Amino acid sequence: MDVVCITCRRRHLSRRTEEAYRLWIRQYIAFHGRRHPRDVGTAGIVPFVNHLAIGRSVAASTQSQAFNALLFLYRDVLGIEVEHLSGLNRIQRLSRLPVVLTIDEVRRVLSLLDGYPRLLAELLYGTGLRITECITxxxxxxxxxxxxxxxxxxxxxxxxxxxxxxxxxxxxxxxxxxxxxxxxxxxxxxxxxxxxxxxxxxxxxxxxxxxxxxxxxxxxxxxxxxxxxxxxxxHTAETGLQKAFKQTLALAGIHKHASVHSLRHSFATHLLAGGTDIRTIQLLLGHRNLKTTMIYTHVEQPVRQTTSPLDLL
Structure with a gap:
């Protein structure tokens, strides 16, 4: 595991990515009876990744993270090229819309927070930062x-x-x-x-x-x-803001399945509703691909531009 840590830091991977990769590599070794990954070979990737899908019913993003961790292990740590992997069962990624709070809901939540949690929440909504980017x-x-x-x-x-x-x-x-x-x-x-x-x-x-x-x-x-x-x-921990935010949602009577990250989604959606162009929003959010930012058009435009036929009766 020391070599994994050294390679992660040489590649300038984030601390959270390093922790996730180490977790999956340990589970991979345990899955194959604690044999060394070099002895197992790249053929051991398929049964492990398929086990995550069939035996553990993990989400598509979780399976992808585990798969990327194993590719990193073999290619970057052990220097073994991974050829075409046949029989790999990839979980279909579901297309989900982000949870967005209305301007009034954001106002109610912020008014009920105080101290560090309030300033952090205001920064997240006012700048579109991720929570990790904010606390660091x-x-x-x-x-x-x-x-x-x-x-x-x-x-x-x-x-x-x-x-x-x-x-x-x-x-x-x-x-x-x-x-x-x-x-x-x-x-x-x-x-x-x-x-x-x-x-x-x-x-x-x-x-x-x-x-x-x-x-x-x-x-x-x-x-x-x-x-x-x-x-x-x-820096301060994420958990303090996350707990305070959940409690505040309940106090505000908001029943959406929202999280602190919803403030970032709300930032982008409200900018789009206010007329900011999608390219500017992409730059502010730090998205590499414009397609990632385009999801907010699916949140905002249908609601803003469509009139229900019931309202026309």
Whole structure:
């Protein structure tokens, strides 16, 4: 597994992708009686992937993730080319529309939140960021004067710029002051380090203690790094916002199967309804393919442009 970790980091895969790949590789090894994947060979991929579909009835996205993890294992980690795999039963991916909240529903949800959860939720709806992109923002990524947020290493390892709502400039300015005060207190205790991506801590030894590299939404606790012995302050966890959002949906009387990610869907749908062109929305969301963004046209246009025949009676 150490080689898997090293290869993931050399390829600059995200931490969550690395964790998912390691999980599937462990399950693959257990499925084949704890034999080494090199001894099993690429022929072992088909029975395992088919078992996920037939024996465990996983979703299409789950099966695809496991399949990609095994391709990564053989091609990138073990250096074994994977030829054509016959007999592979792929689960048909269902075409589902995203859950979108109305403007009034978003307003009700935001009004019932407070503190970190509210500011995070407002950022998600106001910028269209993914929750991981939001909680991993650094102080240096917020440009209040330009009214922009710089997203570093988003999904797919891509950078992009997101629009910063005017109404959030003052709340973010106050948040930056809180982070600066917390960082000053950490430095006074001989700490004040933030984890840096890749090997930047070797290239810039003092950067981890600079204010610019501190997380915009820091964790309440610090943890000691096993490798360096430094006390690091990471970012806040996703679970706090997710729990608060679910509770707020119930309080607001909203019965849609919505999640925090629905704020991103609502951002795109409401922009489209307001006349923003689809190409601009694609850039703001960071989608590689325009087809991914086009799903919001299926959410907005039929509802906005169609009149029920019952209303014509």
């Amino acid at each position: 923002l650094r102080v240096k990524d917020v440009d209040l004067e330009a009214g922009a947020i710089n997203v570093r290493c988003g999904k797919g390892g891509k950078d992009r710029t997101a629009v910063l709502p005017r109404v959030l400039r003052e709340p973010l300015k106050r948040q930056l002051l809180r982070v600066a005060q917390l960082h000053k207190a950490d430095l006074a205790r001989g700490r004040g380090h933030a984890p840096l991506p890749g090997n930047l801590d070797r290239k810039y030894p003092t950067a981890s203690q600079s204010l610019g590299w501190q997380f915009l939404f820091p964790s309440r606790v610090v943890r000691q790094c096993d490798g360096t012995g430094r006390w690091l302050r990471w």
